[in-house]
Amino acid sequence: MTALRRGTLTLPTSVWGPSNPLPNIFGTGDIHAASGFEDAATEGPTGEIAEDARASRGQTAPPYLDQDNYSAHEEPREHATIVLENEHLTATFLPGFGGRLWSLVDRDSGRELLHQNDAIRFRNLALRNAWFAGGVEWNIGMIGHSPFTCSPVHTAALSGPNGEVGLRFFEYERIRNVPFRVDAWLPDDSRELFIRGTILNPRSTATPMYWWSNMAVRQHAETRVLAPAREAWRYGHERVLSTVPVPNVDGVDITWPARTQQTVDYFFDTTGERMPWVTAVDGTGFGLVQASTAKLKGRKLFVWGQDPGGRHWQEWVSGADSYCEIQAGLARTQLEYLTMPANTEWSWVEAYGALQLDVLAAQSDDWATATGAVADDLASRNIEHRLAELGARDQSEELIVELIPAGSGWGALENELRAHSGEDPLPAEFTPFPTDAVGDDERFWLRLLRGEPASPEELDPVEPPRSYQIDPRWVPLLRQRSDWLALLHLGVIAAAAGSYAEAGRLWRASVDSTPNAWALRNLGALADDHGNSAEAVELYRAAHELAPNLLPLTRELLSVLARAGLASEVLKLIDGLDGEERRDGRVLVAEARASLATGDVARCRNILDPGLTLVDLREGDSLLGDLWNDYAAAAGPSAGPLPQTYDFRM
CATH class of the missing domain: 2.70.98.10 (Beta-galactosidase; Chain A, domain 5)
Structure with a gap:
């Protein structure tokens, strides 16, 4: 049986x-x-x-x-x-x-x-x-x-x-x-x-x-x-x-x-x-x-x-x-x-x-x-x-015969959105999305659907949004509000649709409404994607000033500074980080690159020789091998061959 x-x-x-x-x-x-x-x-x-x-x-x-x-x-x-x-x-x-x-x-x-x-x-x-x-x-x-x-x-x-x-x-x-x-x-x-x-x-x-x-x-x-x-x-x-x-x-x-x-x-x-x-x-x-x-x-x-x-x-x-x-x-x-x-x-x-x-x-x-x-x-x-x-x-x-609701609340939220739009719900006999699965990630959107104001915590620009949407069905609901958070979300939906100029306009309006790191960061990423290096650096600096302790933002700022040729600023920022951030793999890569750019080969060697672990190396990324080769070119024969730990060539 x-x-x-x-x-x-x-x-x-x-x-x-x-x-x-x-x-x-x-x-x-x-x-x-x-x-x-x-x-x-x-x-x-x-x-x-x-x-x-x-x-x-x-x-x-x-x-x-x-x-x-x-x-x-x-x-x-x-x-x-x-x-x-x-x-x-x-x-x-x-x-x-x-x-x-x-x-x-x-x-x-x-x-x-x-x-x-x-x-x-x-x-x-x-x-x-x-x-x-x-x-x-x-x-x-x-x-x-x-x-x-x-x-x-x-x-x-x-x-x-x-x-x-x-x-x-x-x-x-x-x-x-x-x-x-x-x-x-x-x-x-x-x-x-x-x-x-x-x-x-x-x-x-x-x-x-x-x-x-x-x-x-x-x-x-x-x-x-x-x-x-x-x-x-x-x-x-x-x-x-x-x-x-x-x-x-x-x-x-x-x-x-x-x-x-x-x-x-x-x-x-x-x-x-x-x-x-x-x-x-x-x-x-x-x-x-x-x-x-x-x-x-x-x-x-x-x-x-x-x-x-x-x-x-x-x-x-x-x-x-x-x-x-x-x-x-x-x-x-x-x-x-x-x-x-x-x-x-x-x-x-x-x-x-x-x-x-x-x-x-x-x-x-x-x-x-x-x-x-x-x-x-x-x-x-x-x-x-x-x-x-x-x-x-x-x-x-x-x-x-038994439901174990361990998943997300997005299906239940979709049913709420469909009801708001006069559409039939998703077939509950096959996918009975439980309403009690709606949690903190979905709650902002549920309040938006019900015409309720955002909570003070959600409107606090110090805290990043817990979630995003890209479905254009949310646009009319967000347009009923004019706060920085609604403008930020509208910009993300526009960017997901490929309307980057509109996304940039909305994110600027979000910052003008209330300075916030999240719209500034998105504007910086947009400028960086379009090759506007100086603008990207300015925007990322402003975002980082508002959220200096967010490691993912620090990583992105370091990358933008490096692409802009500001290696000394990269090292200055890294020197000011606390111990845990200082040991992060992406931060160490940025430090090694900036050390080479400023001619400090010994500093780069001190990072690479003990073995640098980049746990989130992307499949197909040759970053570590390229970094070692650049170091070897600067260090000369003393560097030796590419270590196996850095060899991810596909």
């Missing part, structure tokens, strides 16, 4: 604090969203992908705030878990981290099918910065790792039409303005865990949409990844999309991850497959297989590679254990969006389970033999029919 139970899991976890109160206005930094396709083919599938990918340009993170307040230090922390278990599988989910499937144990063999870290180790790879490796992650809305990957979501226990036990995770995504849900079903005696994803666009306009299910699997020398494809799109460190044959590319069989030298994505072309699938098997032919209904057509292999930088990145995010990722998505690649029509619901079903292939077939040089063995195994288990059966089931017959 299938059982559902709550539990806890204690793991070393990065120490972290509140989100960064400064909105990341000018981009997420995701390497896929930043791609250029000027040289891409204009015809055929690659040309279509290049055209679809152009919608990703300029994507920004607001209304979400960055989760960048974490350290390299880890402490044991207890995390809530929800477990689905039957005779054959034990599936462990983390509701506090986006409902991530953390563990999937094949009870028949006693083996784990997924890779987990030995710690929840935050690194800067997600839309909101913080991300950690391991398990299966659900990514929605924007290119990159989900806004919810390090945030709690609502959870509910389900009962199917025949009394089956199930589990639902759901939330409201505020960039695309869509509710989504991830349902997990583990039928009695099933050797497969079924995941059904559902996205609802409840609005009268179409929206770009993105979904990828990211599976981390262990990588050994004999690990092989198989998918039903003869071609793939390759996307590597050079950020060029190209078509390559599968499995052999330039004399290397790319389906053996340990043989790949560089960090690279391979997006398998599964066109025409009624049941796309992907698997990673070890040297015995055993491993995880994932299959889905045709809606989830994309399949991907990601490897960090075996060159020094790739190995270092893998160690940086995951410790000593090697892993790769196999993934499944709505689109062909992660460089593009699909257009989701108005008033539309999309749903698909995935199956996750153990696979045992004949070793000779799994390792065969004949691609048809290897992939055919997987197809035959899936057919023998009738998985295509079972996927379709669950996909066709009337979801209204699935009842929520």
